[in-house]
Amino acid sequence: MKHKLLPLSETMHYILLALREPLHGYAVMQKVEKLSNGAVKLAAGTLYGAIDNLNKHGWIEPVGESGRRKVYMLTEEGSSILKLEQARLLHILSLYEGSESNEEV
Amino acid sequence: MKKFNIFFDFEKEEQWLNDQLQKGYRCTNISALGIYTFEKTDKSYVLRLDYQDYLSKERFKHYKETYEDFGWSYINSPCWLGGTRYWQKEGDNKNVIFSDRQSKRNYYRKLMYFSAVVSVMLLFISYLIYQDTGFYFAEGLSGLSGSLFWIGFILEIPFLLLSNLPLIICAFSSISFYKAYRNYWMLKEA
Structure with missing residues (x-):
């Protein structure tokens, strides 16, 4: 059965992409804002819930502390989820680009 | 204040x-x-x-x-x-704690569960009260007539309210459940 977090929501997707490097919660929000060119501004409750959830599913894990804040990073499992999502999105993109020529064949 | x-x-x-x-x-x-x-x-x-x-x-x-x-x-x-x-x-330009549909929906889901648990608990308490006393209405009152009845009736009101309080609160909490459910439903996946 499909995992309940798949396909990834925009929030989850950006957080996982941001956590390919170790970051604490607030830095995740800043990075996501940058990665999305300002389009995705995570609020406190959304970020807290998402990190809690991703951690629970083992897609990210705490890897240490920076000052008093917990630092998280993507796990192996999280990486493989991103690969799956990448393949799914690449397929959709290919349909955008090649749909007309494919139909003609 | x-x-x-x-x-x-x-x-x-x-x-x-x-x-x-x-x-x-x-x-x-x-x-x-x-x-x-x-x-x-x-x-x-x-x-x-x-x-x-x-x-x-x-x-x-x-x-x-x-x-x-x-x-x-x-x-x-x-x-x-x-x-x-x-x-x-x-207040500034970031005044919300939930920035996406999923997290808002999750919030309403939690409120739904909470109100449901409270409602069911109160319903159970009411059931225990009514099982014990019947729907509260002092039996002595029916023997009285005219103004005596009304005086008795007014004196009974606090007890009437008290014994029905769990059911009254249950009604409020059910409304709260319904509202949370409505918001939850409106935020569901398209």
Whole structure:
């Protein structure tokens, strides 16, 4: 059965992409804002819930502390989820680009 | 300034609190008995309600720190096992605690469960009361006539209310459940 977090929501997707490097919660929000060119501004409750959830599913894990804040990073499992999502999105993109020529064949 | 109020509806409580803040106050404490403490301020604050189940000390610390990083401050309030958490900050362009549909939906889901549990518990308590006494209406009253009946009736009103209180609160909490359910449903996946 499909995992309940798949396909990834925009929030989850950006957080996982941001956590390919170790970051604490607030830095995740800043990075996501940058990665999305300002389009995705995570609020406190959304970020807290998402990190809690991703951690629970083992897609990210705490890897240490920076000052008093917990630092998280993507796990192996999280990486493989991103690969799956990448393949799914690449397929959709290919349909955008090649749909007309494919139909003609 | 202290104000007393009791809410069974999360959205109404949030609305009422924000109405108070708009009058130039900020909230400093909320007690278990429904006493909200405010102090005068010349800044403009916003307040948001969150719902969290029981959090261990460690998890609560992490929860609190995450919100504080975003400029929210935690308002002390009664929270033994789980329940409403109150967050306040100076108003700016980031006044929400939920920025996507999924997390908002999750919030309403938690409110739904909470109201459902409270409603069912109250219904059960009412059942126990009625099983014991029947629908409360003093039997002695039927023997009285005219003004004596009405005097007796008025004297009985407090008892009438008291024994029906669980059912009355159950009605409020069911309405709260329905509202949370409606919001939850409206936010579901397209």
